[in-house]
Amino acid sequence: MPRLVLHPDRLFPADPATRAIARELYALVAKAPIISPHGHTDPEWFATDAPWANATELLLAPDHYLFRMLYSQGVSLDALGVPRRGGALPDTDPRAAWRTFAAHWHLFAGTPSAMWLGHVFAEVFGLTETLNEASADHYYDAIGAALASPAFRPRALFERFNIELLATTEGAADDLVHHQAIRASGWQGNVVTTYRPDSVIDPEHDSFARDMARFAELSGEDVTTWSGYLAAHRRRRADFRAMGATATDHGFLTPQTANLSRAECEALFAKVIGGQADAAQAELFRAQMLTEMARMSLDDGMTMQIHPGATRNHNARLFASHGRDKGADIPRATEFVEALRPMLDLFGNEPALKVILFTLDETTYARELAPLAGHYPCLKLGPAWWFHDSPEGMRRFREMTTETAGFYNTVGFNDDTRAFLSIPARHDVARRVDCGFLARLVAEHRLADWEAAELIEELTTGLVRRAYGLPVPAARQAVPA
Amino acid sequence: MPRLVLHPDRLFPADPATRAIARELYALVAKAPIISPHGHTDPEWFATDAPWANATELLLAPDHYLFRMLYSQGVSLDALGVPRRGGALPDTDPRAAWRTFAAHWHLFAGTPSAMWLGHVFAEVFGLTETLNEASADHYYDAIGAALASPAFRPRALFERFNIELLATTEGAADDLVHHQAIRASGWQGNVVTTYRPDSVIDPEHDSFARDMARFAELSGEDVTTWSGYLAAHRRRRADFRAMGATATDHGFLTPQTANLSRAECEALFAKVIGGQADAAQAELFRAQMLTEMARMSLDDGMTMQIHPGATRNHNARLFASHGRDKGADIPRATEFVEALRPMLDLFGNEPALKVILFTLDETTYARELAPLAGHYPCLKLGPAWWFHDSPEGMRRFREMTTETAGFYNTVGFNDDTRAFLSIPARHDVARRVDCGFLARLVAEHRLADWEAAELIEELTTGLVRRAYGLPVPAARQAVPA
Amino acid sequence: MPRLVLHPDRLFPADPATRAIARELYALVAKAPIISPHGHTDPEWFATDAPWANATELLLAPDHYLFRMLYSQGVSLDALGVPRRGGALPDTDPRAAWRTFAAHWHLFAGTPSAMWLGHVFAEVFGLTETLNEASADHYYDAIGAALASPAFRPRALFERFNIELLATTEGAADDLVHHQAIRASGWQGNVVTTYRPDSVIDPEHDSFARDMARFAELSGEDVTTWSGYLAAHRRRRADFRAMGATATDHGFLTPQTANLSRAECEALFAKVIGGQADAAQAELFRAQMLTEMARMSLDDGMTMQIHPGATRNHNARLFASHGRDKGADIPRATEFVEALRPMLDLFGNEPALKVILFTLDETTYARELAPLAGHYPCLKLGPAWWFHDSPEGMRRFREMTTETAGFYNTVGFNDDTRAFLSIPARHDVARRVDCGFLARLVAEHRLADWEAAELIEELTTGLVRRAYGLPVPAARQAVPA
Structure with missing residues (x-):
């Protein structure tokens, strides 16, 4: 059985009846536009088109x-x-x-x-x-x-790839000059930014001091006081929204949140800004800031993404020689139930808030995340992430979340990539795996064929648009309470 | 491929050879009586038949x-x-x-x-x-x-559903009036109770004080002394057995057990009854009481069920407005190996004791529970529970427990439901998933067809009868040592 | 569908197309020699041939x-x-x-x-x-x-089983007399030993004192000083290499490593040798010794195996009556990311070092082990172990490690058994499960048929030879940097 490169049936289950259903489902979405609401491509590519x-x-x-x-x-x-x-x-x-x-x-x-x-x-x-x-x-x-x-060239490929929206990710200390250039250029490609303030929230980040200075400059706020620091975030979130952002992103080791009083926040922030926060205080500050970000999201409507669980730069020698993002980030066991509680106590019941949870710890899918997202109005489940952004990983995600959270508490696919050319490939893999999963449910008479047809459209374009506040074509939406 | 509602092949694997085997196995048990040894239906329904x-x-x-x-x-x-x-x-x-x-x-x-x-x-x-x-x-x-x-009406449906036994669950402060009424009515439906003393064991339970008063009243014992408190449990266990109970049930956050001296028990109980137990003492008291319940089970023959791992009432605002059991219970990572050790040190080697372990943390299936149940004579594995009482959840349970614990250290299906009308549906799903699992083993030549036929009978009726001390028709039983 | 005992298609997926591919792959390795680099058979069998x-x-x-x-x-x-x-x-x-x-x-x-x-x-x-x-x-x-x-007789079966190599496991206090006898006998069977010094490294081991005395005697070193103790290990490692050993093995509850200064090591060793080490010091000593063993492996080229996560002798009563290895070892949750860091800080980037990690906690496959082995040059993944050495366990191992670590960071199969007669059966199961896994990838067009053919040879004989430093026939090896 010689393999065609890119065999038309690739990734579909081998059972002929199931495969036939998968093919029919795939035909519905194979040519759907790509919506990429979270990723790490370089906006300079689209600004300069070099x-x-x-x-x-x-x-x-x-x-x-x-x-x-x-x-x-x-x-x-x-x-x-x-x-x-x-x-x-x-x-x-x-x-x-x-x-x-x-x-x-x-x-x-x-x-x-x-x-x-x-x-x-x-x-x-x-x-x-x-x-x-x-x-x-x-x-x-x-x-x-x-x-x-x-x-x-970047723009030509963007168009060839049929990308409806591409979100990049910039730090709070980024001046967004490339996004401004894209907009100024008259090019019609829809490239937006995402607010990722980790380096000005995490006192242990290696760029914290440098980025705080730039954060102050760009926001025009006095970031040495708690109220000024929060105002700077609000200002920069508005800057990012002006460059199309509909979401923020937060990636710390844990998803710990906190709910401190104003006086406690001020005292903690004084430690942080004074460079005196110990490890526990740094963790508490990150935790409190996740809650503050949720509060601001409730105000400004930005969807909040939380990507916890990566032990960054585990290889000390390689970090010294080569720096960040060199393949030495290792996942760790992650706890959500108690970690999220302080934030959920405040905002968990707000249907207007959208918090998308990601994980690198698959044990939390069925045990913690699906039960949480299947209850709290504010919570949604991000797709299988990073090491789990793979056929087996995606299959496990569906198998372990669907029965408790359903499909409608998930948010479609994220490619989360800096490899621009691979974006169509990644979305294609996700669509095929979803088709295969739905096909199995149909073949086992757990889902009607018309339900699967509706769902594959939702998984490909419907859910992502609603989760990230993107324009939604006429389609079924959740009925308000 | 239009879906029949209730397609006769639903939930069977799509591969035709495997499906054919599943069908044959299912035919053996499709009409078997329903044995429901653990659930939460309301006995008042059957008492009044309103x-x-x-x-x-x-x-x-x-x-x-x-x-x-x-x-x-x-x-x-x-x-x-x-x-x-x-x-x-x-x-x-x-x-x-x-x-x-x-x-x-x-x-x-x-x-x-x-x-x-x-x-x-x-x-x-x-x-x-x-x-x-x-x-x-x-x-x-x-x-x-x-x-x-x-x-x-409730009784008519009970009969139509072909229910051989239905166990409800009542607290230690329940007067069992509905069960008495069922028995007094002359109706032949076999509805029994289960002893669930959580609210008089957990000092942090919101009904602890109220239920302890009622527990004293119903038992006629002085529950302010350690010995009187234990005597009250023994008395009430006998009351429950008189209403058909063959099992107890215990649902705390952890399965922690303890093995304290009598003097330590008395001192700890004095704290608890005095309302002075802190969180660690409350946990230790629950732990000691699991051990005491095992000891009493060894005396009176009641099967002991442990349902740990649910973080109850996680949504504080909803708990304030709507109370318990409102969909806001979230599982947490659960540890069994050290938690059960104190109890197992005492009673682990007793073949006469039956302790059925449930979990909401599927990571413990292959890592902890199957190895424990595959060794200790007193331990058995309850079926996939709650969020995992689902086709994928049941499949994972079998795939992750069978190879180490075998089938004979499991106990058949529990519907665990308060939704009476869904009981036939739930048992049907369990039977179908088990047929599909066995069919795969047969199709892969890992099990003979006649072995699978024996096993599906065991999984449907044999194991549950033995595990819960129910009358067993002539059938193979474990050979005594 | 009556089952043939040992049906030729056993363990292959039921889907006919997938099964056909699995059959073809299996034909390539069905008769390959057995290479058993880690196990617990008794060398006396082959020494005496009784x-x-x-x-x-x-x-x-x-x-x-x-x-x-x-x-x-x-x-x-x-x-x-x-x-x-x-x-x-x-x-x-x-x-x-x-x-x-x-x-x-x-x-x-x-x-x-x-x-x-x-x-x-x-x-x-x-x-x-x-x-x-x-x-x-x-x-x-x-x-x-x-x-x-x-x-x-043992030797006749060894030959009938077509065993190319069989490694036993001996403690540091073993005189290797049976291995010497095998070599002296002129018999050509390739039986080698493995250095497993747990009982002279773990101060809490029940044979520690007795085995340390014998360790001193056999090495001729003063094992009461830190430098003499290390020298004794080096001496005995050489003794073991003389009896064919190419690997060491280490089985503690955790994979904790440490990186202490020489002064700290000496102070800690003084506590240990004086019988004064508390539990934390015993753990720290084991941790430091894993690092020392890695250092020695870098010197002498022996492959290092780490088998963590078993709670040994969990049943106290049975341990008292029957001793070790009586089926009462229970796995526990295991953490690798921080535990291995001290050793990896020192030696993680050394391509010449080979450390094979095993686990009893399957949650670490995709979350920790595959990401670690898919990055660090010194790390490889051992096959599914013990309770997971089973068709479902092996399938989960491949499904959860391959996408991140690939096949080439794994090391083939270990039977790890003391049941000599079952060795062909165990290798056959592993080969069949691997064929089934590869066949699914081919059937789903995720792998070319010729890739699968190459891989099944690697999984059966290629990888194990390279991982354990065994003679490698002409075949593709990793290209050096």
Whole structure:
């Protein structure tokens, strides 16, 4: 049974009856526009529309999914052209780096990276032979040639990919100049920002002091007082909304929230701003700020995303040499039930608030998250995230959340990627896995075919639009109380 | 592939060979009597045999699986006719509440509630069209008309459902008047009680003081001394056994047990009865009492059920307005290995003791519970519970417990429900899922067909009878040592 | 659908297309040699080649998988011929014990024990009728007769089983006399040892004092000083390497590591050797010693295995009467991310170091272990272990680790058994489950058929050879950095 690259039935269950149902469902959404409400692409790409340089710089060096796997097998990051801390490139020829990557391509068998990149090779570049040492140069040259042509510039690909909306993520100390440039350019691509204030909320963040200074400057507020600090957040949230943001994002080790009195907040903030907060106080400050962010979301309508559970920069030596986001972030067990309680005590019953919970700890799907989202009006479940953004991971997400939370307390797919070219591939995988899951329910007579047809539209475009406050075409919405 | 409501193959695996085996297995147990050894139906129904009022009061307002989902989507409990704390009904017309429910029926796609209620609609009331806003009144009227007829009174349905035994659950402060009335009535339905003394064991229970007074009164013992308090439990356990009880039930946040000396028990009890126990002492008291209950079970032969892991009444605002059991109970990570050790040190090796463990933390299935039940003579595993009482949840239970604990350390199905009409539906789902699981083992040649046939009988009726000390027809029993 | 004993399609997925692929993959490895790099068979068997006595002593009394299940159902260990603490046999006729076992054989339905032992009965002894009370004597007699014949002596079976390598496990206080005898005998069977120094590293081990004395004697070092103690380990590691060892093994409750200064190590060791270490100090000493073992592995090239997470001897009464390894070891939740950090800070980036992590806590597969192994060059994932060494357990292992760690950060199969006769059965189960997993990926077009063919060879023989430093035939190896 030779495999077609991008076989039309890929990711559908093998049982013929189930596969036939999956195919029919997929046909309904295969060409639906891409809505990407959370990700990490670089807005500068769309602001300048400058061409990308080569396969290594575009596809390999920034993709921690790829180089972490090679690193785990003894390949150095230098050999792969990954920049060092501060951005200095190693003394490695990009073509040589690509060859090294190609020689290790077999390591990705069975991983989502193989599926995503195989899709990019075939669909974006028309490359369908097996990547290996022998074909490495051909790939490198073909990709390089394509990237030099106008059809492969960022905006052209954005349009070719049929992207309805793409959200990037910027810090509270970002001046949003690229988003302003996109808007000023007259280009019609819908690229929006997302407010991610981690570096001015987490006293232990390595950029805290620097970013607080910039945060003060950009907001024009006195961020050395508790009230001024909160005002600065409100100001910057408004700045971000002006650049299209409909959501905020928060990524700390835990989802701990707090509900302190104003006097306690002021005293805690004085510690933080004075650089005297110990680890417990830093945690309490982050916790209180999650609650403050929820309060502001209730005021300004921004959807709040919480991405907890990653132990960042676990490899101390690599962090020293190469800095953040180098494939050394490791998930940890995460507790939501008590952690969220202080915030839920205040705002849990507000249907107008939207808090989307993500997790790297799959044990919380059925045990904590689905029961919480299946009760609290403000809570929704984000899709399978990061290490779990994969066929098996997505399947587990549906199997472990649907029976308690239903489909309507979920929010569709997030690609959450900095790998722009892989966005169509990632959404395609999500649609196929959802089709397969729904097809199984239909084949087992747990769902009617027309219900599955309605649901696949919801999972692809309906839920994401409602969850992120995006324009919703005429379609069924939740009936208000 | 249009779906028949209640398709005869529902819940069976789609693979044709596997499905054929599942069908054959199901044929062996489809009509087996229902044995319901643990649940929360109201014995007053069977004592008075009064008709139920309407669809809203019978099916919607008491079912926290249903209203929690609507609540999560912004529908108020008042709009659904759910009683407030103290029992006052909201000022909502039951028909209007039903219409609101019907308009949100799509939220339940893929959930067990949809399957259970679809079964009730079709099998009990003959309603097979889709429930939605348009059909809401027709449903409401048809159900109302049926409920007014003798054939839909509680006892008539009990008989129609072919229930061999139905256990309710009463607190230690319950006078069992309804059970006495059932027995006095001459009706032959086998309705028994279960001893659930949580409210007189947990010093932090909101009814502790009130229920202790009633517990003293009903037992005639001096419950202010440790020995009198234990004697009161023994007395009430005997009262419950006189009303058919063969089991006790205990539901605390943790399964912690303890093994204190008599002097320590007396000192701790003095704190508890004096209202001076702090949180740690309250936990220690509950722990010691689990051990005492095991000791009494060894004396009087009652099977002991432990249902740990639910964070009760997580939503403080809703608890204030609406009280307990309003869909705001959230599971938490649960540890069994050290928690049970003190009790197991004393009684773990007693084959005459039966302790059935339930969990809301599925991570404990393969890691802790199956290894414990696969070793200790006194331990058995209860079926997938509450949020996990669902097709996927049951499948995970079998997949994660069978290989280490086998089938014979499990105890069949519990419906654990207060929704009387759904009992046949719930047992049917469990039987179908078990047939599907066994069919897969047969199709993969991991089990002989005749073994699967024996096992499906055990899983449906054999194991539950032995685990709960019910009369066992001639059948293979465990060979004594 | 009657079951053939040992049906040729057993354990393959039921879907016909998937099964056909699985069959083709299995054909590639069905007859591959057995490489068993980690297990607990007794080297004396191969040193003396003495015949085994009878079915009970060979198959039942030493197999805690078997007698724990019967014990859980109320059968005493005495009735099964299981030796008491100190080795005294109970006063039970071995044939009577076998009959008791046979009468309970149905308890194993759906367990790996049924599959393994069914394979032993059929393939090794030619017994294919159902084991039960009626056939018990026939089994007992047939097995007894076979064992008396030369063809069933340990060395003959070793050769018949096509074992390329078999590693046993010996403590640091073992004189390796049986391994010396094997080598001196001229027999060509490749039986090697493994260095497992738990009893001289764990101050809380019940043999610590006795084994430390022997450790001093065998190493000729002064083990009362920190430097002498470390030298003794280095000496004994060399002794073990001389008996073929390529690996060490470490089994503590947690995988905690530490990175203490030399002065701290000396002070801690003084406490330990003086018998004054409290529980926290004992834990810290074990943690530091895991780091020391990693350091020595970097020097001498031995692969390091870590088997954490078992609460040993949970049943105090049974431990008192029968001692260790009596089926009363219960897994516990295990944390790796912080526990391994001190060791990884030192050696995590060393591609020359090989540390194989095992777990009894499946929640760590996708959350902690795959992300760690998919990043750190020194880390590899051991196969599904102990309670999870089963078809469902192996399937979960692949489903939860492959997408993040790939296949190449795993190490093939370990049988980890003391049940010598079951070794072919266990490897066969692993191969079949891997074939089924790969077949599903091919059927879902997630893997090419030629990729699956390469991978099944790697999973069967390639990866294990590289992970344990065994001779590797010409085959693709990881390209060095």
